[in-house]
Amino acid sequence: MELIYPEFYDRFAAFLRSLENQRVVVISHARPDGDCIGSQVALTRVLRALGIDAICANPDPTPRRIQFAVGDTPLVRFEGLPAGPLTAIYVDCADQSRAGEKFKTRFPAPFANIDHHLSNDGFAAHNFIDVGSAATAEILAGLFIDHHLPIDAQAAQSLYAGIATDTGQFRFNSTSRRTFMIVGELMARGAQPAAAAAELYERETPGKLDLLQRFLASLRYECDGRVCIGSLPDGIYAATGTSQEDAEGLVDYARSIEGVDIGVLIEEQSGSIKASLRAKDPVYRMDLIAARFNGGGHACAAGLNQKNIEVDTFRAQLVAALREQLEAVASLKKTTR
Amino acid sequence: MELIYPEFYDRFAAFLRSLENQRVVVISHARPDGDCIGSQVALTRVLRALGIDAICANPDPTPRRIQFAVGDTPLVRFEGLPAGPLTAIYVDCADQSRAGEKFKTRFPAPFANIDHHLSNDGFAAHNFIDVGSAATAEILAGLFIDHHLPIDAQAAQSLYAGIATDTGQFRFNSTSRRTFMIVGELMARGAQPAAAAAELYERETPGKLDLLQRFLASLRYECDGRVCIGSLPDGIYAATGTSQEDAEGLVDYARSIEGVDIGVLIEEQSGSIKASLRAKDPVYRMDLIAARFNGGGHACAAGLNQKNIEVDTFRAQLVAALREQLEAVASLKKTTR
Numbered sequence: 001m002e003l004i005y006p007e008f009y010d011r012f013a014a015f016l017r018s019l020e021n022q023r024v025v026v027i028s029h030a031r032p033d034g035d036c037i038g039s040q041v042a043l044t045r046v047l048r049a050l051g052i053d054a055i056c057a058n059p060d061p062t063p064r065r066i067q068f069a070v071g072d073t074p075l076v077r078f079e080g081l082p083a084g085p086l087t088a089i090y091v092d093c094a095d096q097s098r099a100g101e102k103f104k105t106r107f108p109a110p111f112a113n114i115d116h117h118l119s120n121d122g123f124a125a126h127n128f129i130d131v132g133s134a135a136t137a138e139i140l141a142g143l144f145i146d147h148h149l150p151i152d153a154q155a156a157q158s159l160y161a162g163i164a165t166d167t168g169q170f171r172f173n174s175t176s177r178r179t180f181m182i183v184g185e186l187m188a189r190g191a192q193p194a195a196a197a198a199e200l201y202e203r204e205t206p207g208k209l210d211l212l213q214r215f216l217a218s219l220r221y222e223c224d225g226r227v228c229i230g231s232l233p234d235g236i237y238a239a240t241g242t243s244q245e246d247a248e249g250l251v252d253y254a255r256s257i258e259g260v261d262i263g264v265l266i267e268e269q270s271g272s273i274k275a276s277l278r279a280k281d282p283v284y285r286m287d288l289i290a291a292r293f294n295g296g297g298h299a300c301a302a303g304l305n306q307k308n309i310e311v312d313t314f315r316a317q318l319v320a321a322l323r324e325q326l327e328a329v330a331s332l333k334k335t336t337r
Numbered sequence: 338m339e340l341i342y343p344e345f346y347d348r349f350a351a352f353l354r355s356l357e358n359q360r361v362v363v364i365s366h367a368r369p370d371g372d373c374i375g376s377q378v379a380l381t382r383v384l385r386a387l388g389i390d391a392i393c394a395n396p397d398p399t400p401r402r403i404q405f406a407v408g409d410t411p412l413v414r415f416e417g418l419p420a421g422p423l424t425a426i427y428v429d430c431a432d433q434s435r436a437g438e439k440f441k442t443r444f445p446a447p448f449a450n451i452d453h454h455l456s457n458d459g460f461a462a463h464n465f466i467d468v469g470s471a472a473t474a475e476i477l478a479g480l481f482i483d484h485h486l487p488i489d490a491q492a493a494q495s496l497y498a499g500i501a502t503d504t505g506q507f508r509f510n511s512t513s514r515r516t517f518m519i520v521g522e523l524m525a526r527g528a529q530p531a532a533a534a535a536e537l538y539e540r541e542t543p544g545k546l547d548l549l550q551r552f553l554a555s556l557r558y559e560c561d562g563r564v565c566i567g568s569l570p571d572g573i574y575a576a577t578g579t580s581q582e583d584a585e586g587l588v589d590y591a592r593s594i595e596g597v598d599i600g601v602l603i604e605e606q607s608g609s610i611k612a613s614l615r616a617k618d619p620v621y622r623m624d625l626i627a628a629r630f631n632g633g634g635h636a637c638a639a640g641l642n643q644k645n646i647e648v649d650t651f652r653a654q655l656v657a658a659l660r661e662q663l664e665a666v667a668s669l670k671k672t673t674r
Contacts (some may be wrong), residue, residue, distance in 0.1 A: 121502035169506045171534035187514040197508035202617060203595040206556070213553035216546050258540040280539060 138160025472500025
């Protein structure tokens with residue numbers, strides 16, 4: 001079989017050799033998602049199968065629905081790290097700060113950094129960055145397959161979880177032929193898409209659906225129907241028995257409407273405001289809009305936080321910024337036609 | 338490369354040869370879905386590329402969101418069929434009646450039947466039935482690849498649409514290693530998952546989300562939270578500017594809740610009642626429950642219609658039947674433990 005990541009082949013082999021007799025900790029970012037956990041767990045399991053001592057560590061707990069991607073793999077919080085020297089490998093972290101200051105202080109010079117984020121600046125001694133990959137789990141799966149490393153059924157399922165979640169279940173533009181080929185290989189090693197889907201998508205709480213219902217009831221249209229905004233007022237989590245984690249994905253409903261170019265979620269929480277912006281087309285540059293409010297992100301998905309501002313004031317400012325952007329893109333399209 | 342469908346290889350070659358100089362019509366079932374349209378369009382395009390005159394024909398119009406899978410492929414309703422002899426190929430039809438009586442009367446002896454449904458009894462002269470395939474489009478894609486037939490970008494995208502929709506975006510149990518391998522091959526030929534997803538999932542109407550919101554607000558739990566029932570009262574389609582087509586998928590929200598084994602949608606429409614039943618586990622045999630109300634379907638997904646009955650009366654009868662079934666399964670599990 002052809003190599004999946006030929007450009008990494010020799011360097012990854014050297015990297016693996018240099019891990020011999022090391023004690024490894026595989027770290028990922030705050031509020032870990034499926035690609036964090038899937039990548040950490042799979043790398044840890046593969047290293048352990050090679051006889052290298054390895055554990056996973058995260059700044060935040062694993063979300064309930066991703067727990068299946070952990071299995072019996074050792075995973076601790078910062079406080080659970082063993083004493084003594086540890087070799088730190090960061091996965092799915094665009095920069096080291098994403099895992100928080102405690103990890104950064106303890107591991108000032110990370111050994112490795114495996115990631116698919118465009119903004120990753122290669123902060124470790126060994127960097128394996130591929131921005132063309134849909135998930136960090138895709139890179140790791142490819143490297144493991146290229147090097148004929150032992151991927152057990154749990155590692156295969158964890159890698160699958162990382163790929164499935166980071167591609168929005170194979171719906172995002174990042175999904176490539178390689179993505180599907182790798183998933184086929186993972187199935188041959190024990191990945192089970194239907195079992196993963198049952199965990200990821202069929203464990204909603206009544207409160208989550210209540211939250212969704214209230215969000216849908218709040219949808220309002222702006223900019224001639226091209227912007228759709230849904231709101232979560234202060235206290236809604238308590239009222240529905242949910243937490244901020246449950247708000248994930250709500251904004252996609254606002255974007256999913258025909259004719260809507262940009263979906264927005266505005267969340268009030270004890271005096272501060274959080275907003276999520278989602279565009280159908282990267283041309284609308286949500287990252288630039290978010291940056292105007294001290295936020296950031298990607299062209300299609302960005303977010304921001306604001307303090308000491310009334311929600312109506314913020315909303316008016318945001319709508320004005322979005323209207324300006326829609327008009328700028330329209331006139332740009334006219335010019336380049 | 339290894340053959341994908343070795344068991345069909347010789348027969349499919351012979352079948353293709355026998356189509357030379359024929360005028361072909363590729364037919365699928367009423368209320369066509371993504372797998373119907375995707376399979377019809379791809380087969381029609383491949384045959385035309387081979388110099389065989391072919392068109393698609395359906396008893397019902399193509400849903401708005403599947404239109405992208407048609408492209409510039411000739412597709413007519415029954416009334417649009419040309420006069421004179423036509424060679425009829427049925428795709429994705431478990432039996433010939435699924436395409437309606439008009440087609441059955443005009444084509445009493447179908448030439449071919451390509452399908453993945455368990456209940457298909459092989460009603461044509463040439464039958465290519467594989468129940469292990471996730472979609473009819475998966476079978477066709479495999480056959481086209483095995484025989485090195487020309488799959489153009491539109492055919493690749495249409496086949497992708499069939500596979501993506503019939504697997505619930507790669508979430509159903511039917512999704513296999515072969516499914517992913519074939520999709521990888523289709524991407525190499527021009528399939529674009531993100532573009533398909535934009536058509537399939539990002540063209541909601543405001544009314545559809547309003548319908549979803551009202552359905553979520555109606556959710557009630559029965560049988561100690563193991564059954565979740567949502568209702569659509571009479572007149573809700575008019576009130577939200579939607580149609581029955583928009584109710585598709587609502588019942589999945591009722592099933593998606595943790596601890597819920599069976600999700601139900603009850604729909605009142607001018608004196609009659611329609612119910613959809615969805616189980617997480619086939620052990621609950623929704624087909625048997627539906628059959629008690631003169632309905633039918635599969636173990637995990639079934640439906641029924643009732644006339645001249647009050648919705649409250651029906652609801653009580655259904656809950657009683659479901660409670661009985663849950664208890665029967667529980668005692669069966671005890672016995673076999």
